[in-house]
Amino acid sequence: MSKSNIIAIASPPASEFDADAVRHQRFKVYTAKQLDQIPQLQQLSAERRFEMQVVASVLPFRVNQYVIDELINWQQVPADPIFQLTFPQRGMLKPEHYDRVAEAMRNELPAAELKALISDIRGELNPHPAGQLEHNIPMLDGEVVEGLQHKYRETVLFFPSSGQVCHSYCTFCFRWAQFVGDKDLKIAARESNQLQDYLRAHPEVTDVLVTGGDPLVMKTRNLRAYLEPLLSEEFDHIRTIRIGSKALTFWPQRVVTDDDAEDLLALFREIQAAGKHLALMAHYNHWQELEPAIAREAIRRIRDTGAQIRAQGPLLAHINDDAKVWARLWQTQVELGIIPYYMFVERDTGARHYFEVPLVKAWQIYRDAMQQVSGIARTARGPSMSSHPGKVEIQGVTEINGEKVIALRMIQGRNPDWVQRPFFAKYNEDATWLNHLEPAFGEERFFFDD
Numbered sequence: 240m241s242k243s244n245i246i247a248i249a250s251p252p253a254s255e256f257d258a259d260a261v262r263h264q265r266f267k268v269y270t271a272k273q274l275d276q277i278p279q280l281q282q283l284s285a286e287r288r289f290e291m292q293v294v295a296s297v298l299p300f301r302v303n304q305y306v307i308d309e310l311i312n313w314q315q316v317p318a319d320p321i322f323q324l325t326f327p328q329r330g331m332l333k334p335e336h337y338d339r340v341a342e343a344m345r346n347e348l349p350a351a352e353l354k355a356l357i358s359d360i361r362g363e364l365n366p367h368p369a370g371q372l373e374h375n376i377p378m379l380d381g382e383v384v385e386g387l388q389h390k391y392r393e394t395v396l397f398f399p400s401s402g403q404v405c406h407s408y409c410t411f412c413f414r415w416a417q418f419v420g421d422k423d424l425k426i427a428a429r430e431s432n433q434l435q436d437y438l439r440a441h442p443e444v445t446d447v448l449v450t451g452g453d454p455l456v457m458k459t460r461n462l463r464a465y466l467e468p469l470l471s472e473e474f475d476h477i478r479t480i481r482i483g484s485k486a487l488t489f490w491p492q493r494v495v496t497d498d499d500a501e502d503l504l505a506l507f508r509e510i511q512a513a514g515k516h517l518a519l520m521a522h523y524n525h526w527q528e529l530e531p532a533i534a535r536e537a538i539r540r541i542r543d544t545g546a547q548i549r550a551q552g553p554l555l556a557h558i559n560d561d562a563k564v565w566a567r568l569w570q571t572q573v574e575l576g577i578i579p580y581y582m583f584v585e586r587d588t589g590a591r592h593y594f595e596v597p598l599v600k601a602w603q604i605y606r607d608a609m610q611q612v613s614g615i616a617r618t619a620r621g622p623s624m625s626s627h628p629g630k631v632e633i634q635g636v637t638e639i640n641g642e643k644v645i646a647l648r649m650i651q652g653r654n655p656d657w658v659q660r661p662f663f664a665k666y667n668e669d670a671t672w673l674n675h676l677e678p679a680f681g682e683e684r685f686f687f688d689d
């Protein structure tokens with residue numbers, strides 16, 4: 240690769256951030272009921288706004304003023320990636336689903352009937368992919384432990400009940416079912432005691448991933464109540480605390496100007512002073528999210544605490560299915576001190592048909608993007624499917640003994656013995672998920688099928 244292929248992006252200097260200008264910015268959020276109150280949407284046709292109402296009645300919608308004013312380029316709407324990332328689009332529902340809901344809304348179907356229709360459609364959208372509800376739920380003393388998932392030996396996922404919303408919602412979210420107010424679908428913790436009891440009983444667990452929703456929607460005092468107990472000696476086996484969050488995109492004010500921002504940063508410092516590694520698992524989809532000065536200030540502040548920021552996000556049609564976008568995203572992350580960590584494949588749930596990218600194309604985009612950055616930005620694994628047996632990475636397309644195949648690798652497995660095992664699938668240009676693939680070389684099953 241020639242040096243000229245490597246992109247150069249200059250970060251704006253920290254001095255561009257004007258704290259006084261944002262200090263009084265209040266968090267203001269719009270949901271489906273307030274769609275019509277968003278001034279910028281008035282530039283769209285009435286038909287388009289109706290389409291958005293229809294989709295927002297089935298899939299969760301929530302966007303805040305910062306995203307509207309600072310992240311979306313309204314000159315580029317509807318193609319703007321952040322608009323696609325946050326605002327409902329007609330194609331996000333399959334035509335048969337869209338038509339049923341649109342007709343019901345036009346005919347002003349009674350509320351109870353409309354609700355039942357919407358609930359049926361949601362049920363058809365695979366609300367809990369990869370067996371999340373049935374397979375990853377841990378037990379303690381014969382009882383289900385609420386609000387936890389334990390799929391991989393060393394890592395426990397914790398869903399604190401007060402962190403099950405986000406500052407905005409992503410239209411492609413694989414956890415969308417947790418946001419639509421259906422109690423049966425909600426995974427949430429009652430309190431941190433259960434987490435502690437479970438971790439006491441599982442010394443093999445080294446990592447706790449606090450996730451949601453977005454745990455950083457919580458007040459610091461609530462987050463502290465969950466995390467502080469883990470700093471005591473009895474939890475010495477917990478070496479890393481990860482916090483999954485998109486706050487650095489949707490509300491960077493969380494660590495800059497919110498009333499308890501300083502306390503949150505103090506908590507981050509305390510975790511590290513207790514000898515643990517704190518990793519903020521930041522979710523990014525497009526370099527546009529990293530442009531505002533306050534977004535960069537938030538990153539700087541977190542890094543100042545000693546915490547590491549690792550970036551991950553899915554590859555999505557309409558948003559980032561372009562190698563140049565990924566190259567610029569990774570390069571900008573590196574310049575801001577963030578470690579590119581994962582490129583995911585969009586999961587088989589919700590509006591997946593709108594966002595999905597075939598696995599072969601996903602790998603081509605990944606490879607093309609990798610070729611545009613230097614080695615230091617090539618830390619992102621991918622494209623990776625978080626599937627039922629484990630995280631499966633597409634390693635490439637090749638030919639073995641005259642057979643064209645897709646090479647894959649299990650990078651994380653339900654069974655620890657599967658980790659790092661390579662395997663091969665028949666070449667399939669249309670496959671968008673693991674279950675579309677068939678074993679190569681005439682094999683009947685993949686090794687994990689047994």
Ligand code: SF4
Nearest residue numbers: 405408409412452485
């Ligand atoms: S921030 Fe994460 S959990 Fe929240 S809507 Fe987006 S993808 Fe889903």
